Amino acid sequence: MKPGADSLLLLALMFPVMVAARALPYFNPQLTASWTSQQNGPTVPSSFISLSIEWADVVLAFGKGNGSFACCNPTMIQLLKNLNGDLHGSDGPIIRIGGNSASRMWWSGATVTAFSRPQTQSSAVSTGSVKLLGELAASTGIRLILDVTEVPANPIFSQDFVQHGILPNIDPQYIVAIEVGNEPDHYLLRSAPYTWDNYTAEIKNYDTALEYALASTSIPLQGPSITGCDYQKLPCWLDKLPQFASDFPDFRYISFHRYGQLGQCSFLTGPTNTTIASLLNDPQPGDLDFIQPAFVQQLRQQNRELVLGEGSSVSCGGLTGISDTFAATLWAANMMFELAFRGVSRFHLHGVSTQYTPFKIDPATGNVQAGSIYYAAALFNRLHGGAANVSIFKPEIETSNVDFGVNPNLIKLWGIKDDTDGTVKYIVVHKDLNTMVDVGVVIKAGRCTSYNGIVTRLASFKNGIALQSGFSLNGQVLENGPNDLTTDGNWKGEPQWEDVWSDSNGTFVLTANPLSVTVLTIGIDPTCFSH
Known part of the structure; x- marks a missing residue:
């Protein structure tokens, strides 16, 4: 040999x-x-390749199968160890828990009694899911970013979840950040018009409430998770990232979302010409120009980071025959280098068991298939090697x-x-x-x-x-x-x-x-x- x-x-x-x-x-x-x-x-941090999983998929991803809250699925742990092992002991993937399920989330153990559950909050998050994440982190050393809702006008629901749901069940040393909201430029749960000024007025209240909830810790905030300009009839706020960073210094991690192509969403415009060829052609020249070198350098000088908080090949769960093929592997491999070269500190690959995800899990047995995009993540970490x-x-x-x-x-x-x-x-x-x-x-x-x-x-x-x-x-x-x-x-x-x-x-x-x-x-x- x-x-x-x-x-x-x-x-x-x-x-x-x-x-x-x-x-x-x-x-x-x-x-x-x-x-x-x-x-x-x-320079590229060893945690550049990271993951993103919906609150609704925590048990599917990390439980032992068939809805079990017991930790942990051994195959998923091994796949995560692969990514970490290629870094030779350096900090590996950070897992962000959030997404659309965070926008609609309601903690089932809520201690708030003076306010009723808003109709927009239709996705229950159980204390069992939070405890599972705590056990996952404690047993593996995996670090977490936890996304909380910013849809209700009153931040007391998220403050309650952080104070009484998250901190008692997950050791703060494993929490990288609390993320505030998800894709506010797509808040169709709001009544139109919903402007940038509306958003920043709300986020100020959330900033204050969550800083109070986290006062006994050193856990910072992440946001605003703006998703881009590729959907018709929705605002384009990507150019406001520097303004957000300036207005909200408590947010250490400035996040945005990006998908290579448009998928099929019932509430958004569907795909028009999404093909393997169009995916491979992404990004087009100029698509990533909103990532300005001066802005990235300024953040790094402030000990802050620009991160892709959620991304993959085709949005809205992907498209069969495109986002689950080797075309997505090549797209992801190139996009990882594109973003790392521009100074983005993390690329959170989103989801489990949709057409674009790194993992596909059988909910009954817990059996796992490695998705096409996982191979790109493994390639990047092998090339990185974990050095500082x-x-x-x-x-x-x-x-x-x-x-x-x-x-x-x-x-x-x-x-x-x-x-x-x-x-x-x-x-x-x-x-x-x-x-x-x-x-x-x-x-x-x-x-x-x-x-x-x-x-x-x-x-x-x-x-x-x-x-x-x-x-x-x-x-x-x-x-x-x-x-x-x-x-x-x-x-x-x-x-x-x-x-x-x-x-x-x-x-x-x-x-x-x-x-x-x-x-x-x-x-x-x-x-x-x-x-």
Whole structure:
């Protein structure tokens, strides 16, 4: 069996092999990219890949099956451990509990007696669910963000839930934040018109009430969970995130939501042209321009963060044949790099058991399938590795023969630099349906790199973009077998990789297969740059 990737790279740095100049293979089409030691982007926290689950799905996700409040589903715990294990002991996924169920929530153990339950609050949250979350956190170390309703005009209901429902049942050390509300720009529970001024007037009352409820703790707030501009007849408030951050300094985490494509909602406009092709084309140039570098930098200087509090491929539960396919895997892999490069601190993948979720759980048995998007999350965490000083960058690309059909929005090149172990990883996301051929990627890494590298891949069986199973990460799979798509949470098979070599100038050529993710890992000698 081959040595591990880390060992190979360390040996390459200690004992560099001088190779003669030779002709490198040529591809058509071909991309050429270069890297310099100064090419650093924002640092990426180890908790960047996080999760989001509805209050209504807590028992389904973490109970032992058939509605049990007993903790915990062992397969789900193993799948979470996979993500955390790839970070080598660093802080792993943070689980946000909330969503539409938070908007409509009513705590069944409410101690408020002076006010009746508002008609809008139709989704009961039991104390048993809260205790299950407390046991989950205590037994695994998983940290939580807990979303409370902001729909009732009076914040006393949420204040009561935090004081008497959450804090007595979940150790505060496992609570990252209390989130206030969910997608206020979509509050169709309100009577129109519902303006930004209406919202901020209400959130001031909630801010005061929840700060009082949390006074004995150091737990901060998260919000406003604005969801975007992709729905007709609804307000677009994304450009108000800086204003919100300025007006509400108690909110340490400034959150927004984003889905790649529009799904089918009875109360919103349905999908018009949502297809695999349109999903792979997301994001379009300019779609993420609301994430302004100056705003992100200002938040970080204030020890605050911009987070994607909820997101996935297709909204409103997804669409069968699109959001549950390998197309969603490729979309998610690229979107993770897109957001991390812009300084977003967390990407909370939303849901269980809908068409876009990382997990699909049988409510009767508790059996779990890993969703297509889970593979993208596992890829990102394996590449990150958990070090404190991991940064992401965009290699400088020379599109030397773009006339042969390379689409810069569909074949993306990213880089991850780890100053701890001296590695640089180049990631090629090939999601171009119109370029169904191998693309040669020439990496001009320079003389300060190891002469050998390792190539790993995220792929589907025979490059099937519409497949709903048959995915592999570094040659490993999660399914128990070809006729059993459930999983025990453990990776099956030995990890696979390919060895590649550079020329004497430190130039590598790797093959990016169509509709896949290809990764080149090389070592960097940090002392070389000073010579």
